[in-house]
Amino acid sequence: MSKRDYRKRFFRRKFREVSRFLPMTAVIFLSAFIIGGSIYLINDFYSYYLAPAVSSGPETPPEHLFFSDEGADPTEETAEPLTGVDAVIYDADRLAAGYDYDAAIQLLSQSEYAADPKAAEAIAGYEATKSTLVRADISEVTHVFFHTLIMDTSKAFDGDSRQDGYNQMMTTKDEFLRILQSMYERGYVLVRIHDMAHEEIDENGNAVFVEGDIMLPEGKKPFVMSQDDVCYYEYMEGDGFASRLVIGEDGKPTCEMDLEDGTTVTGSYDLIPLLEDFIQEHPDFSYKGARAIIAFTGYNGVMGYRTDAAYEGVNPNLEQDRETVRQLAQCLRDNGWELASHSWGHRNLGAITYEEFVTDTDKWEDQVESLIGPTDIILYPFGAEIGDWHPYTMDNERFAYLHEKGFRYFCNVDSRQYWVQLGEDHMRQGRRNLDGYRMYYDLPESGPVKTYLEDLMDVEEVFDRSRPVPVPPMSQSS
Numbered sequence: 001m002s003k004r005d006y007r008k009r010f011f012r013r014k015f016r017e018v019s020r021f022l023p024m025t026a027v028i029f030l031s032a033f034i035i036g037g038s039i040y041l042i043n044d045f046y047s048y049y050l051a052p053a054v055s056s057g058p059e060t061p062p063e064h065l066f067f068s069d070e071g072a073d074p075t076e077e078t079a080e081p082l083t084g085v086d087a088v089i090y091d092a093d094r095l096a097a098g099y100d101y102d103a104a105i106q107l108l109s110q111s112e113y114a115a116d117p118k119a120a121e122a123i124a125g126y127e128a129t130k131s132t133l134v135r136a137d138i139s140e141v142t143h144v145f146f147h148t149l150i151m152d153t154s155k156a157f158d159g160d161s162r163q164d165g166y167n168q169m170m171t172t173k174d175e176f177l178r179i180l181q182s183m184y185e186r187g188y189v190l191v192r193i194h195d196m197a198h199e200e201i202d203e204n205g206n207a208v209f210v211e212g213d214i215m216l217p218e219g220k221k222p223f224v225m226s227q228d229d230v231c232y233y234e235y236m237e238g239d240g241f242a243s244r245l246v247i248g249e250d251g252k253p254t255c256e257m258d259l260e261d262g263t264t265v266t267g268s269y270d271l272i273p274l275l276e277d278f279i280q281e282h283p284d285f286s287y288k289g290a291r292a293i294i295a296f297t298g299y300n301g302v303m304g305y306r307t308d309a310a311y312e313g314v315n316p317n318l319e320q321d322r323e324t325v326r327q328l329a330q331c332l333r334d335n336g337w338e339l340a341s342h343s344w345g346h347r348n349l350g351a352i353t354y355e356e357f358v359t360d361t362d363k364w365e366d367q368v369e370s371l372i373g374p375t376d377i378i379l380y381p382f383g384a385e386i387g388d389w390h391p392y393t394m395d396n397e398r399f400a401y402l403h404e405k406g407f408r409y410f411c412n413v414d415s416r417q418y419w420v421q422l423g424e425d426h427m428r429q430g431r432r433n434l435d436g437y438r439m440y441y442d443l444p445e446s447g448p449v450k451t452y453l454e455d456l457m458d459v460e461e462v463f464d465r466s467r468p469v470p471v472p473p474m475s476q477s478s
């Protein structure tokens, strides 16, 4: 529960406590009016409203109580004081909301309140729901992706040379929030790519890829989300984007944004904290704590820090920034995010020479993986493949090299709803760009009606009208 939520509930509870005494207060007030007469009342009016306030103890409701939570419904179910068995049930409910019924049951059954009838009732409820779950078909898991989100459209779309690129490839904050809301309402649930399939060692000691068991209530639809180029490239400065990732006071990853006047603000200025906020409000949008895949290149910034070897002697805070990236990577992993390679130099890995391919892959390992830790996911820059549609084999020397470096999940870009392929030793998935280009050309007004996105959203509702139109056409998305 967020602090804001907690405050809201706290005040609602207070409201109810106060409400209970209101009839009695009215009676006393009326009696005072009749008995004391008007002179008394005028004096009282004066002393009550104009005299300095005197606290009558910690239970005195704040003066703004009745205005602090407009629209609050006192009959709405709210959190009771979180103590004893209720506190543990609250935490268990939170786990169950994220479909982790086993963890919820375990938490209660291993707590000191295991024998409490309330705990038994909660456990029975989780067991009942768990028995109704349906195993997801992993061939029907869609994967959507974004770039850095535009926070200030007036700066991104200010007519400079980068405007068209942003208009094509980026998504605005408002669009992103509308997409989340739409997908949530349609029953989508965020899962990890590692939930779809994973490597296991079989009885002969061989590594094999096996389908995962994603267990969801009937009607819920698992999906994967990723974000590319979480680098905050130098060229983006001043164009209305966040400037870097930081660890917030609550220990969760958040953003900093450098403003024109030289000040820096901290807050939800990109996908990571915005998605985190959304899941705090809607825990049933995330399967067992899943978050998105966050992908980086290395050459011009990782999470907004210039850590590459090329910045030696250039960035005076190089070592400090490298340490910050290490800590941020751990923070992301601890909070459910998956980290991925987007190549070191944003190269077309299918088109460059094999020597260039090896150099780039080694640089990723030396310059980025050394900071953020092992990564087994690669999201191809430009969506450019290293093979055709057949499952990869070791005959493909680029696949063999990436596999040797530990990569097991390979993602291209594909506009189809589902593109999932399980190989013997890897998994591939197509990703759908939910950017200005895709959304604009899905609008009825832009020509032939396309329906690439209709399973996810009503594009007319989502599309940000502060974009310059027409969005320039392009052939690929990075």
Ligand SMILES: [Zn+2]
Residues within 6 Å of the ligand: 228, 229, 342, 346, 381, 382, 478
């Ligand atoms: Zn990219």
